[in-house]
Amino acid sequence: MVQSNKDRRHISAIVSPSRDLAESPVNDPREQEELQMQTPQGNPLLLSHTLQELLSKDTVQVELIPEKKGLFLKHVEYEVSSKRFKSSVYRRYNDFVVFHEMLLQKFPYRMVPALPPKRMLGADREFIESRRRALKRFINLVARHPPFSEDVLLKLFLSFSGSDVQNKLRELVQGVGDEFMTCQLASRAKDFLPSDIQTQFAASRELIRNIYNSFFKLRDRSERIASRAIDNASDLLIFGKELSALGSDTTPLPSWAALNNSAWGTLKQALKGLSVEFALLADKAVQQGKQEECDVVEKLNLFLDLLQSYKDLCERHEKGVLHKHQRALHKYSMMKKQMMSATVQNKEPESMEQLESRIVEQENAILTMELRNYFSLYCLHQETQLIHIYLPLTSHILGAFVNSQIQGHKEMSKVWNELKPKLSCLFAGPNNMPTPSLSPPEGNFFSN
Numbered sequence: 322m323v324q325s326n327k328d329r330r331h332i333s334a335i336v337s338p339s340r341d342l343a344e345s346p347v348n349d350p351r352e353q354e355e356l357q358m359q360t361p362q363g364n365p366l367l368l369s370h371t372l373q374e375l376l377s378k379d380t381v382q383v384e385l386i387p388e389k390k391g392l393f394l395k396h397v398e399y400e401v402s403s404k405r406f407k408s409s410v411y412r413r414y415n416d417f418v419v420f421h422e423m424l425l426q427k428f429p430y431r432m433v434p435a436l437p438p439k440r441m442l443g444a445d446r447e448f449i450e451s452r453r454r455a456l457k458r459f460i461n462l463v464a465r466h467p468p469f470s471e472d473v474l475l476k477l478f479l480s481f482s483g484s485d486v487q488n489k490l491r492e493l494v495q496g497v498g499d500e501f502m503t504c505q506l507a508s509r510a511k512d513f514l515p516s517d518i519q520t521q522f523a524a525s526r527e528l529i530r531n532i533y534n535s536f537f538k539l540r541d542r543s544e545r546i547a548s549r550a551i552d553n554a555s556d557l558l559i560f561g562k563e564l565s566a567l568g569s570d571t572t573p574l575p576s577w578a579a580l581n582n583s584a585w586g587t588l589k590q591a592l593k594g595l596s597v598e599f600a601l602l603a604d605k606a607v608q609q610g611k612q613e614e615c616d617v618v619e620k621l622n623l624f625l626d627l628l629q630s631y632k633d634l635c636e637r638h639e640k641g642v643l644h645k646h647q648r649a650l651h652k653y654s655m656m657k658k659q660m661m662s663a664t665v666q667n668k669e670p671e672s673m674e675q676l677e678s679r680i681v682e683q684e685n686a687i688l689t690m691e692l693r694n695y696f697s698l699y700c701l702h703q704e705t706q707l708i709h710i711y712l713p714l715t716s717h718i719l720g721a722f723v724n725s726q727i728q729g730h731k732e733m734s735k736v737w738n739e740l741k742p743k744l745s746c747l748f749a750g751p752n753n754m755p756t757p758s759l760s761p762p763e764g765n766f767f768s769n
Contacts, residue, residue, distance in 0.1 A: 365506060366513040366699060368706045370467060372713050379405035379464040381479065383457040385449065386411065397440070397449055399456065401479065403464070408480040414439065417456055419487040420478045423494045424463065427474065429637065430500060430700035432630040432707070434462045458623045462630070466707070468500070501696050508692055510699035518698050525705045526635050533628040540621040543722070547618055550610030550729070554603040561599025568593025591743065598740040602733060609729030616721035624714055631708055638697050 382402045402409040417436055424433045437455035440448070463469045464479070474493055481489055501507045515521060568589040 364513055366702055368467065368703055368710065370707075370710055372710055375465045375467075375710060378470050379403055379461070381457065381460045381464050383453055383460060385453050387449075399453065401460065403479040405464070406476065406480045408482075410480065410482050410486075412478075412486070414452070414456075416478075416486055417459070419490050420474070421459075423474055423490045424469065426499065427472070427494050427497070428468060428500050430634070430697045431468060432466070432627065432634050432704045434459045434626050434630045435633065454619060454622070455626075458619070458626050462623065462627055500700075501693055504696070506699070507696045510692070511695040514695065514698055514702065518702065522698065522701060522705075529628060529631055529705075529708055533625065533632065536621060536625055536628065540618060540625060543613065543618045543621055547610045547613040550606050550613065554606035554610065557599050557606060558603035561596040561603070564592045564599065565596035568595075595740070595743065598736060598743070602736050602740075605729065605732045605736060608732075609725060612729075613722065613725050616725060617718055620714065620718045620721065624711060624718075627708065627711055631704060634701065634704060638701060 381404070382400075384400045384402075386398045386400050396413065399412050399414075400409060401412050421433065421436050424431075436459060437452040440452070460479075464475060469475055474490060477489055477493065478486065483489065497503065506513070568591070570589065574585060
């Protein structure tokens with residue numbers, strides 16, 4: 322629909338009241354941040370951030386602080402520490418929920434990462450630890466997101482130490498309106514969009530869907546690799562303990578085996594000392610598994626959380642803005658038909674005026690929906706750029722995986738090599754003469 326200057330002035334009048342609310346004093350308890358996204362030089366649609374710039378915006382730690390009542394877990398609190406704000410505050414899961422809701426309310430056209438699920442009955446410590454990691458990924462993605470990182474909501478969540486943080490978060494959003502209402506570029510978003518934005522949107526959505534599917538599989542394989550390293554550690558530890566148990570056996574030696582008394586005693590003594598090396602091997606394997614969980618699996622989960630938030634945003638765009646716009650157009654069409662019918666039937670002037678007033682209101686609603694649609698596409702374009710800024714994280718993940726494998730195998734190889742000389746006494750026969758090797762000679766083991 323082509324918009325006249327009169328239409329644009331009308332939309333500006335619709336948007337402006339909420340802007341006034343956003344300019345309240347900073348020190349007011351209901352303070353609102355200054356308008357974001359002021360018109361910069363050049364095309365404001367384009368992002369100039371690098372991955373390193375995003376990662377350096379902040380690093381937020383989320384640690385468990387369980388509160389106990391007797392022997393049972395009452396609830397879980399988290400210590401949330403921000404490097405940027407030099408702050409440390411205590412938050413519960415429901416605080417994260419309200420913060421998430423306010424972000425969605427204020428930034429409906431941006432990638433707001435999903436929260437992990439609430440604790441269910443019978444939730445074990447593994448679930449609680451998994452949720453802690455997910456909350457840490459969530460808050461770091463938010464803290465590094467360009468619009469979110471400069472918003473007062475984030476600052477309050479990371480630095481407010483009072484007990485009513487949920488009400489404070491709601492107060493910041495109440496009566497302000499969403500980003501469309503406070504952004505000075507909202508009514509001109511269409512001017513910055515490429516003419517083939519719909520085609521680009523469809524292509525980007527398909528590409529990111531494919532990237533998500535591949536990274537999902539990579540994450541699953543990485544989890545299995547890390548899990549196998551930890552399982553390997555458990556097996557090595559048990560293997561060493563069994564050797565130690567064999568070497569510590571106190572069962573008397575039968576008299577008919579007395580000729581081999583010296584060999585059995587020597588063998589037991591050697592086996593008993595091997596458990597130390599196998600325990601060290603197990604420790605190295607655990608370290609490698611834990612390191613890969615932290616440096617590889619968690620980074621893959623972080624990127625998957627970001628990709629999923631993009632997919633969720635695309636669905637909100639289609640099911641929200643576009644669907645509402647289509648419904649508004651349909652309603653407008655029905656009103657026009659009613660107007661035509663009323664004209665033919667020569668209805669009362671009063672009812673005609675009411676219908677005309679409703680049609681004008683619907684036209685204004687449609688104009689607003691169109692502007693919201695373009696602003697949603699504007700934000701989607703920027704969020705797509707943000708995904709591509711994060712793509713080099715792939716090299717960080719692969720580098721961490723390769724380094725972990727190299728370091729892990731190097732350290733375990735060192736222990737294996739130190740263990741090998743200690744096996745020499747195991748092969749000593751009578752009079753400490755070496756026994757022949759049981760390794761097959763070169764060539765076919767089964768040859769005649």
